[in-house]
Amino acid sequence: MTQIDDGATHPDAAEPDSTGRSDEGGDRVIDRILGRASALDAGGVSHDEASQLDVLDRSALTRVSGLSTELEDVTEVEYRQLRLEQVVLAGLYGQGRSAHAETSLRELAALAETAGSTVLDGVLQKRDKPDPGTYLGSGKARELRDIVEAVGADTVVVDTELAPSQRRGLEDVVKVKVIDRVALILDIFAQHAKSREGKAQVELAQLEYLLPRLRGWGESMSRQAGGRVAGGEGIGSRGPGETKIELDRRRIRTRMSRLRKQIRAMAPARETKRADRTRHSIPSVAIVGYTNAGKSSLLNRLTDAGVMVQNQLFATLDPTVRRAETDEGRVYTLTDTVGFVRNLPHQLVEAFRSTLEEAAGADLVVHIVDGSHPDPGGQISAVREVLADASAAELPELLVFNKADAAEPAALAGLLLDHPGSLAVSAQTGAGLDELRAAIARMLPAMAHELTVLVPFDRGELVSRVYDRGTVLDERFLPEGTLLQARVDEALAAELEPYLQPDMYAGGGTAPQPEDDGERSTTQEDEG
Structure with missing residues (x-):
């Protein structure tokens, strides 16, 4: 490339706008x-x-x-x-x-x-x-x-x-x-951390990065604090003193120690929420993927979560947990996690252990990939490498290629062929979202107990909990109470045990109809 005169016109030069600025991207x-x-x-x-x-x-x-x-x-x-x-x-x-x-x-x-x-x-x-x-x-x-x-x-x-x-x-x-x-x-x-825990984790990671790099970051670092300038202490503090770097290192280590204590103190609240979901056997689905792959956009589409969506890297840092339901009414949670990137700094892998724990503790990992990216394979490898560090590599994975509307059709078809069982969707247009919901429902762990119970009318809160935490297959109203056929978790099954009616649906039959006394039996199909 040779230098040209200031007055020459170069064919590759960007055309300035009315303000004199270039539109070169x-x-x-x-x-x-x-x-x-x-x-x-x-x-x-x-x-x-x-x-x-x-x-x-x-x-x-x-x-x-x-x-x-x-x-x-x-x-x-x-x-x-x-x-x-x-x-x-x-x-x-x-x-x-x-x-x-x-x-x-x-x-x-x-x-x-x-x-x-x-x-x-x-x-x-x-x-x-x-x-x-x-x-x-x-x-x-x-x-x-x-x-x-x-x-x-x-x-x-x-x-x-x-x-x-x-x-x-x-x-x-x-x-x-x-x-x-x-x-x-x-x-x-x-810039992007919003929660108190997220800010503390970022600060800790920054301090870990800075600590070995203090030397030469400012001329003031070479000064020594000794004699009268040793913190203004006067008698008893005279002598060679500490260099400014040594003082700063000591203060940084003290701050790091405090941050670690704060982060540890925040962990029980997060673990309590996770344990509560586990106790109620609510399945957990973690959305993971390379940064800017469209995870937050898909979460909004699936749950109307209202999560901030920006066309930027790392727009999401703090985990967002939202409630979702299958078409059959089964409740599960969807968690949007921090985006991954190649060579993610080890300080951040350790600091953002909380968001990785959400992925490691999930029942299903929905791995979002930017289908329009020039190197989707590299993105997949980078994400799986971080998941392996978080002991989440063995979890069931649903691979989803997002931004199908912007991807080359031939390239997208090749990706789906190379990854059997994967899906192509577009959070922008909504294409493929029904297939994604159905795939998530299929891959959720099966409910532990299917049972038939006759719940007295004065225990209506139990019926509500069955609807909230389980899947109701059939409902009938009898003189004695509400007859339910449902799939529920182990904890709820224990609560319902006194009301079990094992023979009501035996052999595929139907529940006995009450005598004609003006009462009307209904099923979910009738209600539909």
Whole structure:
């Protein structure tokens, strides 16, 4: 790629609108990055030429407001907020992994946009191992610096987890803040957590990430507190003192300890709710899937839950549990869990154990996959890997390809063929939802007890509980009370035991009709 004059018109330059802004989308930026990487691989463009970006492309990009990068008081989790206003992406890929690099880079761009930034440009380098000093290597790091200066970026986002020394080394070259993939995901989680437990879990994960990375995050960190400045203590406190880093580490560890205690204290309430559902034998269905696969949209379609739906990654963090019913009237719960992503930071896998517990404790896992995504197989593998970490890999799984309306028909047909028993649905149009409801009903665990009972009229609350917690197959009104044939859980069966009528429906017969005294027997079919 050669540099062009400022007054030249480039065929690929984005057309500015009336405000002078470009309408160039994120996909086009990614395509340009990938195109440059392909040219370098082919040997058709030198590194020096590749570093000369299109002048008009640069000037067409606009600034947006974002998050702060200032290092503040470590007593607040916002001590290291990320000013992800205008970012440049950077990544590596090995031999024969260009397709994987493309998918990963597009996902990184989506993550950055979810955090509130604009992706300007980036670099991909083909090398087998990351450089231990700057991740990219000195030459590519200098090329990245030139790109950052040219487009006016204030943050570089690297598509991996960087060692502290790599981050510092790359920052020394590019002269702007360097954020790795883990920090980016943690920042998104911090924005989206709503519940008290969710916020505490995110803060704990952020502190675990920050602790080994304190060195070099601010010039004030190199100061020592000793003598008169040792906390203002005066006599008895003089001496070499502690470095600012040591003080901050101690305060962070103290805060982490408190957060762990708080999270443990919140666990009993969550376990009580789960135990209550288990005691009543209400089946639990967990909706899992890659982030932005459409899980919340499907939950709203199935239950009218009113869960927030956004076209963003990680729009849902806190588990949402809603009541649902099969066509036969059997009650079960649907839980919308946090979305998964490739290389989910281990800090978050541990911190969000609560949402993973909802999946691990379910009777059925409904695994939602974006059928229109270019790499659905990679999404499936990433989700199943996290489920295995949560001891949920052996649970019954219903694989559902969402966004069928946006998927290529041939590709969608191939996915259904490769995964027998899977379904294709569209939360947008409603297509396939009836089949999904029927499949969930078929895969729910069978009720433990089918019985016939004659419940006295003064025990109407028992009849109500049978309707709420079981499946009523037949109902008749007799002079002595309400005759029910139903499937119920073990606990409710024990309550109904005094009213058992084992011979009423024996041999497939019907219940005896009362004498003609003006009373009328009814069945559910009559009522229908």
